[in-house]
Amino acid sequence: xxxxxxxxxxxxxxAIDAVTGFSPAKHPYNVFGRDPASVLHKxxxxxxxxxxxxxxxxxxxxxxxxxxxxxxxxxxIRVKPKDQVASYDESLDAEAEIIKAVMAESTALRADxxxxxxxxxxxxxDPAGExxxxxxxxxxxxxxxxx
Numbered sequence: 001x002x003x004x005x006x007x008x009x010x011x012x013x014x015a016i017d018a019v020t021g022f023s024p025a026k027h028p029y030n031v032f033g034r035d036p037a038s039v040l041h042k043x044x045x046x047x048x049x050x051x052x053x054x055x056x057x058x059x060x061x062x063x064x065x066x067x068x069x070x071x072x073x074x075x076x077i078r079v080k081p082k083d084q085v086a087s088y089d090e091s092l093d094a095e096a097e098i099i100k101a102v103m104a105e106s107t108a109l110r111a112d113x114x115x116x117x118x119x120x121x122x123x124x125x126d127p128a129g130e131x132x133x134x135x136x137x138x139x140x141x142x143x144x145x146x147x
Contacts (some may be wrong), residue, residue, distance in 0.1 A: 002064045002145035003112040005048050011109045012071050012138065013046040015101045022075070022098075032074050042094065044075040051144065064143040070118070071138040073098055076131050084129075091132040095120065102138055113142035 013024055021042045025032045029047025051069040059065040077091040103117055121135040
């Protein structure tokens, strides 16, 4: 069965939204964290920066194309001015919670895709020192419908 890129993004968002304290951002993935108005404590955005066909695999209109789709998750944690190291540790805990939520054995999330943890792309404090912004990447192996 084929999985759409849209459904993969939405399923990852739903899995993270179930984690206590987290809520989806109102801004898209490409903007979230880069625009100061988009940043709120324990908000996150899920995007799909790229989809690529698996090399050396046949692509047939009737069968679809076997693809790897990158699923990026950006999140923010507020830095407490009087305890910045504790805030950094809180961001590492948040990162672990997000990874566990996406990698959980959920039939809805993995119905027609194999999702793997690809790595932590970024952990940084914004220039004003108010937010820790992190980005995590997952990869979904799935069939993209060509018909």
